[in-house]
Amino acid sequence: MVPAQKLKTIANSLRGDVLKMVNSAGAGHVAGPLSSADLFATLYFGEVIEHFPKDPWSEERDRIVLSCGHYCPVLYAILARAEYFPIEELQQFMKAGSRLPGHPEYRSAPGVEVSAGPLGQGVSVAAGMSLAAKLKYGQRPQTKTPRVYCIISDGELQEGQVWEAFNFAVRRQLDNLIFLLDRNRIQIENYISQVATYGELSGRLEAFGLHVLMADGHEPTSIIKAIELAKKVKGSPAVIILETVAGKGVSFMEGKPEWHDKAPTGDELVQALKELEL
């Protein structure tokens, strides 16, 4: 069992990577990558998934689908830290012709499973991948069937396609499909609660037939516990609602919609890295 503190330290490094990348490119998304950094650190270093940095497309791998594609700075950062590609390559973020475009493109770099950016699309693709895995490996016990982990954001739930995909996944009993919902409560224009009145989130997901689990998105122990429970769910996909803080780790960014996609200035970057103790 990897110590939670180690994972938090990795998460902090990811936050630093993200801010440097976005500052250098002069553009990119910040709030979501920071709120999900603990999740990514836990996924890739917490010994909860099967993945093979030196054989990134191994059939035996768990597929990590980033559907909220604008979070890609943190995906690129964790893939680099997990040695899918050199960490220096992060400087190529958003540079024309690089493998690290502003929104992810299918297999442009090792570990990038889907093209994403337009919200909701990755959810369907993830469902298709898990259906395919079931067709290929369905005779195996559930514990040995490759899983698909699909990271989605709470703003993303506004897209109807997400619910089409949920319907299908539940109907087909895709229990090798685990959604990881980064609930940081903001979107571009405002707080989510101000933009669209949802009513109650977990109730709606349950009504659609998903097995709902909750986790503290900033506590690796809580995340790992929820993932291990999700793996045991039979007969339906699971969704882990990760309660997170937008822009987590940097005091002047936390909880603020305006940091959804603002590039920090040089001064802001210095201040942020100081707070992150990097």
Add this chain to the structure above:
Amino acid sequence: MLRHLEEKMYNDKYLKPDWRTAEKRAIRDGVGIGLVKIGKDERVVVLDGDLAGSTRAGKFEEKYPDRFFQVGVAEQNLAGLASGMASEGFIPFVSSYATFSPGRNWEQIRISIALSKQNVKIIGSHGGVATGVNGPSHQALEDIALMRVLPNITVLVPADATQCARAIEAAYHLQGPVYIRTARPEIPDFTRDSDFEIGKAYVYREGKDITIGAAGIHVWEALKLADEFANKGIDAEVINISTVKPLDEASILDSVTKTGKIVTMEDHQAVGGIGSAIAELVSRLGKVKVMRIGVEDRFGVSGNWDEVYSLLGLDRESIRTKIATFL
């Protein structure tokens, strides 16, 4: 009169000898036949948006139920699921009416399939106002434009049921996204069964006075028109633009260099479809006269398809009149 000599102009390599009186079948019927044939390969899966009966994707379901997935009325999900399955090594065919796929899920096709270069084949059924009584919401007039304007997508428009089945097969053999447009009504099944060559514009009739480039339902109509013109001493070259993208540039340019003028015809908006594709191509030569016959910037109407064709000027009568001004 000189008919027996003119018969040589018709390419009996591609046309049935009795093409004028061929039995009727719907282009969409070719979907069922084609899918069942390639369905032997276990990588082939078919996903349908609650229209399997009328799109004929249901024929695959009858034969291979374990690889048929009824996705329901959810076309955006339909496209995404196919992308995911393709990335896992399957060969997905997705099926719905063209108005809904690629209509409703165009953006999903754009990113999850075209940008991602996934090996997904999209069947858009009920193309054109020939869809008939269901009305404009179900009559796709823009699908050829929508698909050809995306990079990485091959666009096929088979002219009859036999060719449709072969187009499905050809799509299966090709690596990469493919769009296949089919249609609802029964029309003469007039082509000889042979491999469908992607990227080939089939010259069904040789001629020197005018080139007619047609697609789908209008190919047989074009041949009938060529018959009429022959009686008037006008020698029309008829080409089946069965691959809209990539266009068979060499064959088309050869033809228009010879004839100097081309009229295109399709059950699609006159802008954006095969007419536009051809106009774009021949504009390179600078001196070719082009007339594009299609739907003139309007929607169709709900009615029997022959009536709708007359109303919209897509029937043989209207086309004959238009071409007369062009000749």
